[in-house]
Structure formats: C-alpha cells, structure tokens
Amino acid sequence: MLVAFNKPFNVLCQFTDRSGSQGGSPARRTLAGFGLPADIYPAGRLDYDSEGLLLLTDDGRLAHRLTDPRHKQPKTYWVQVEGDPDDAQLRALRDGVVLKDGPTRPARIRRIETPPLWPRDPPVRFRKTVPDTWLELTIGEGRNRQVRRMTAAVGLPTLRLVRVAIGAVRLDGLAPGQWRLQPRG
Template identity: 80%
Template sequence: MLIAFNKPFRVLCQFTDSAADGPARATLAGFGLPADVYPAGRLDYDSEGLLLLTDDGRLAHRLTDPRHKALKTYWVQVEGTPDERQLAALRAGVELKDGPTLPAQARNIPPPSLWPRDPPVRFRKTVTDAWLELQIREGRNRQVRRMTAAVGLPTLRLVRVAVGPHQLGPLLPGQWHDLAAGPRHS
C-alpha cells in the first residue's frame, strides 16, 4: 500500500507526539489513515504537502535512501525577489554547516493556486515575496529552508508537491488516497 497524504501545516510526521514538555501537537493519528502504514521520509512540522506513507519496508527504503536519489519538488514562498545570482547558487549547490548540498534545480514560478494556510503567512507591505520551484535529491533536516536562507531568501511557506513520480495533485490538507486504489478523503 502506498498512501499520498497532504500533510497540513503544523502537523507532526508521526502518529504520536513524544514531546511531553509542552502543549500537544497534531499528529498523523487524527486523519483516519490506514493501520500499519508509516511515513516514507519526513516533512517538517511547519511544512506542508505531499507525505508518502506505506506498509512496505522495501518501498519505504527505495523512496528515502539517498542512494536512490528520488527527486523531491517543492514550491517555496521566499522573502525577497530572487535574482539570477541567487538561483545560480542554488543550482550549483549551497554550502551549509553540515557540508555542501548537491546541485538543485531552481526557478522562479508564478504564485501557485494553493489552499489558504492557517495561520496565514504574515503579509508585510514593505517586504516583497516570490515563489520558487526547487527540486532536490537529498533530504537533510530543514534542507530547503537552510538553502534558501543561505542565498539570502528566507522561506515563508514550503509546500512539497512531488516525490519522484508521485504527485500531490488535487488533495487538500488532511486528505489522502491510496495511490493504487484511488481517491479517499479523511
């Protein structure tokens, strides 16, 4: 079984919240997902979009192992207006504290038609923002956010729209479907 799930903003990519020292956070347990599936990869608490879940360990390994280099596609709202120098730096690979990233595919895109985020991204009249499509083959912790920050473009909103051939498609936040069985909504 392979589940495509549109992970909402501020939902953990696990079924329980192991942090007992603060307020409870939303988890995958609240979305009616099938029993015995687990995430194939991760998506940060404050990121949105496509999360794949499976009950097949070999498939999960193929989807997440860096040796297989599955291309992950993100739409990234950034603070500022990306120039060619910043895009070229992303395309060449960025130096992060844990070492250089692999080259990414990066391009400006028009603002995508997305669901509203709750809470919305803070709007400031004096600060411009723009959207990028960024494609990477790695999966380091908070990698896309760290890459855009390294070139002077802090991330405001991050939505994963594809992992390899698997697309988010029309799923709204909290909705999921079995890629083999067809649509289902929570």
C-alpha cells in the same frame, strides 16, 4: 500499500507526539487524527511547519527506496521566499550551496507565479515593504530542513514550504488532511 497524504501545516510526521505536552503547552497535532490506514508509517519526513506530500507505507523495502539518497528520488517543493531573487542567488541554488553539514547537490529551480494553494492557517505574515517570490525547487536529497537552510544561505528566508511531488507521485487534487491509495507501479 502506498498512501499519498497532504500533510497540513503544524502537524507532526508521526502518529504520537513523543514530547508530550511538557511545560503546560498543548500536545501537537499528529497523523493519528486523519483516518489513515492502520499499520503504515511515513517514508521520510516533512517538517512540522512545512506542508504537502507525505508518503506512507507498510513496506519497509519500499520506504527505504523512497528515502535513501542513493535512489535519488527527486522531491519538488513550491517555496515562498522573502525577497526578489537575483540571478546570482538562483545560480547558487542551482549549483548547490555549502551548509554547516557540507555542500548540497545541485538543485533545479525556477520562478513560478503564485501557485493555486489552499489558505494556510495561520496565514504567512504579509509585509507591504518586503517583496516575496514563489520558486519551484527540486532536490535529490533530503537533509533536515534542507530547503529552508538552502534558501537562507543565499539570503532568501523561506516563508512557506509545500512539497508537491516525490518522484512520480504528485500532490495533485489532495486538500490538506486528505489521502489516497497510490499505485506502486
């Protein structure tokens, strides 16, 4: 079974909050509250503060194929960044940037108009004096917080990050918190 799920902002990519509610802070939202089928698990991760497509499966070999960088499943993101990227910043992202854990593979990147997304709760803070730009960024690897670290490395902090595709599977038509069974073909 393969499930495509639109993970909302500030939801963990696991079914329980293993950190619990330490220090009096409330437990964080998890996948358990969305009526997903039993006995499936995330094939990969999406940060707590990121949104969009998360694939879940009950098939360990399929999960490995979806997440192992050797299989080069492209992951496409819509990224709202602070600032107005210049050609050098976009070229650096295309060529791959050097992060603390080594250089990234080259990425596909292009400017896009503001995409037709749902409102985020809470909304991204708007500042009149600081422009923001939407980019479509596709990478073939999946390091921890990679897209955020890449954009920050070229001077473009990420404000909002939405994964819209993994390989041929697209988010199309799923509202936050909704899921669908996905053909495995």
